[in-house]
Amino acid sequence: MVSAKKLKCSQCGKEYLPDMITFRCECNGSLDLIYDYKKVRKLILMADFIRERPWHWKYWMFYPVDDLTQAVSFEEGGTPLFLSKRIRKTVGLEVFFKYEGSNPTGSFKDRGSSIEITKAIELGANSVCCASTGNMGASVSAYSAKAGITCKVFVPEVTPSLKIAQILGCGAEVIRVEGNYADCLRLTEEANRRYDVYLVGDYPYRSEGQKSVGFEIVDQFYWNVPDYIICPMGNGTLTRAIWKSFLELQKVGLINELPKMVGIQAEGCHPIVDAFKYDYDKPIPIKKAHTIADAIACEDPVDGYGALHAILESGGFAETVTDNEIIAAQKLLGHSEGLYAEPSGAVSTAGLIKYKEKFEGKKVVSIVTGHGLKRAPVGDMPEVMTIKNDFDELDKIFP
Numbered sequence: 001m002v003s004a005k006k007l008k009c010s011q012c013g014k015e016y017l018p019d020m021i022t023f024r025c026e027c028n029g030s031l032d033l034i035y036d037y038k039k040v041r042k043l044i045l046m047a048d049f050i051r052e053r054p055w056h057w058k059y060w061m062f063y064p065v066d067d068l069t070q071a072v073s074f075e076e077g078g079t080p081l082f083l084s085k086r087i088r089k090t091v092g093l094e095v096f097f098k099y100e101g102s103n104p105t106g107s108f109k110d111r112g113s114s115i116e117i118t119k120a121i122e123l124g125a126n127s128v129c130c131a132s133t134g135n136m137g138a139s140v141s142a143y144s145a146k147a148g149i150t151c152k153v154f155v156p157e158v159t160p161s162l163k164i165a166q167i168l169g170c171g172a173e174v175i176r177v178e179g180n181y182a183d184c185l186r187l188t189e190e191a192n193r194r195y196d197v198y199l200v201g202d203y204p205y206r207s208e209g210q211k212s213v214g215f216e217i218v219d220q221f222y223w224n225v226p227d228y229i230i231c232p233m234g235n236g237t238l239t240r241a242i243w244k245s246f247l248e249l250q251k252v253g254l255i256n257e258l259p260k261m262v263g264i265q266a267e268g269c270h271p272i273v274d275a276f277k278y279d280y281d282k283p284i285p286i287k288k289a290h291t292i293a294d295a296i297a298c299e300d301p302v303d304g305y306g307a308l309h310a311i312l313e314s315g316g317f318a319e320t321v322t323d324n325e326i327i328a329a330q331k332l333l334g335h336s337e338g339l340y341a342e343p344s345g346a347v348s349t350a351g352l353i354k355y356k357e358k359f360e361g362k363k364v365v366s367i368v369t370g371h372g373l374k375r376a377p378v379g380d381m382p383e384v385m386t387i388k389n390d391f392d393e394l395d396k397i398f399p
Contacts, residue, residue: 003039004064007031007204010306011282018064021123023192023203030306031204032244033064041252054078054219056111056212062248063208065118072117072147074104077212081220081365086336087349091356094363096226097349098217099339101371105166107295107345108213108238108369109139115209116200117143125149125198129191131184132201133234133295134163135370140200141172152197154184158294160375180288182300202237202302210238214245217365218255225257227362228316232347232369233263233272234296236307242367243310259365260316263307264351266291267320272304276311276318283308292323292378295344295370317358321350327378329353333368340372 007016011029016022018033025031043061052058056077060068079102084095100108117140120128127150130140137153144151151172155164156179167174177184185201192199200206218225225246231239239261249255265273268291271283283304289297301307311318321329326343329350333339341349348366352359387393 003035003037003043003061004033005036006034008034010309019123021198023189023199030207030240030303033204033208035062035248037248037251040248044252044254050223054216056114056209058219059212059215062211062215062245063115064205065115066122070118070121071114072121072143073114074110074142074146076103076110076114077216079103079216081217084337087332090332090336091353091359093352093356093359095352096363096365097333097337097339097368098213098365099368100213101339101341101345101368105135105139105142106371106374107135107139108210108367109136110143111212112136112206112209112237113139113143113200116140116203116205117147117149119205120149120198120200121147123198127151127197128200129188129197130154130199130201131181131188132159132167133181133297134159134167135295135374136201137172137174138163138166138170141167141170144172145170154188156180156184156297160294162373162375166374181298182285185300185302202235207237207241207244207303207306210241211245211248213238213367214242215249217242218246218249223254225255226259226365228262228359228364229259230262230264230348230351230364230366232293232296232344232367233265233301233307233318234269234298234344235301236263236272236303238367238369239263240303240306240310243314258314261311261314262316262351263311263318264347265318265320266293266296266326266347267322269293269297269299270320271299272301272307273318273320275304275308281305291326293326293344293347294375295342296347319351319355321347321354325350325354330372330378334372339368341368342370342372342374343378345370345372
């Protein structure tokens with residue numbers, strides 16, 4: 001590998017060889033890639049790093065990839081980070097939005113899929129399998145198609161039809177499970193044990209790819225660090241990954257400060273928030289999620305431990321928002337900023353609005369994780385005027 005030294009369990013500390021095909025530790029903990037950061041720093045100094053535009057593969061020296069010429073990529077990343085003009089007046093804060101809906105398949109998942117599918121090819125896989133609430137499946141199916149490998153995606157029975165259509169549109173096989181996301185995950189991991197299928201999902205290589213959200217934020221701030229970063233949390237992988245990106249940038253000397261991580265979950269599915277509030281060492285799974293934010297409806301979060309400890313280590317916090325607050329934030333993003341987000345993508349903004357007092361006087365980045373076209377609108381659509389194809393009808397519109 002370029003600079004990866006080992007895989008290490010975030011819970012028990014057990015170590016594995018970096019190219020060993022393993023998805024979780026024996027203790028069921030999540031695995032982290034550990035790098036030779038002196039080597040990473042040398043690679044940065046050798047490259048025209050600072051001048052290159054921010055995009056996902058700019059940060060290749062922080063990824064566990066051997067052959068960059070074989071990278072599976074749609075030019076993902078490089079998503080806009082912009083200062084709010086209207087919502088910042090509503091909340092009285094310096095707010096920036098990182099809009100991940102502009103990635104190739106419409107969500108931040110493409111960053112992880114690029115690394116994961118590249119790594120799957122390097123490790124000799126010719127087919128992959130994953131559990132998904134929709135966005136990951138859509139992303140994995142697209143990158144698998146580009147790589148020329150087959151893909152099976154297990155989805156919960158409540159998965160929106162638009163997301164299933166996107167998965168099928170890229171040639172993957174969809175298996176709808178009579179159960180929730182946790183049930184899908186158990187089935188795919190059992191398939192790995194029985195049939196040795198290659199798993200993709202919220203495992204080590206995906207987390208490494210999602211670090212580029214954090215890398216880009218710093219890069220787009222001209223190597224300055226915001227005070228807070230707010231993330232929606234389902235499995236917790238994005239929160240964990242962004243925190244790791246800042247720790248790594250600090251280790252190689254590109255930044256001196258660190259942000260506080262804020263994780264927001266829906267009231268209908270909040271095991272990570274419960275763990276934060278009740279001082280648990282790790283989240284306790286819930287039985288069934290009930291929320292319109294289906295993309296983050298993860299009853300037993302795979303990276304819940306990592307997300308929880310990222311929040312704790314950073315000095316941040318975790319909170320919940322209601323479905324009505326999510327819908328209101330989704331509408332506000334669209335009407336005030338022109339950002340059409342799916343409900344799960346608006347969760348961070350709902351948290352920003354609800355807990356604005358906690359951010360007073362600080363620079364805040366809210367991650368908008370997915371495009372609104374990912375999901376059918378919630379509730380009744382406003383009535384749309386219909387007119388005849390006649391110039392005189394314009395008087396009805398422009399009195």
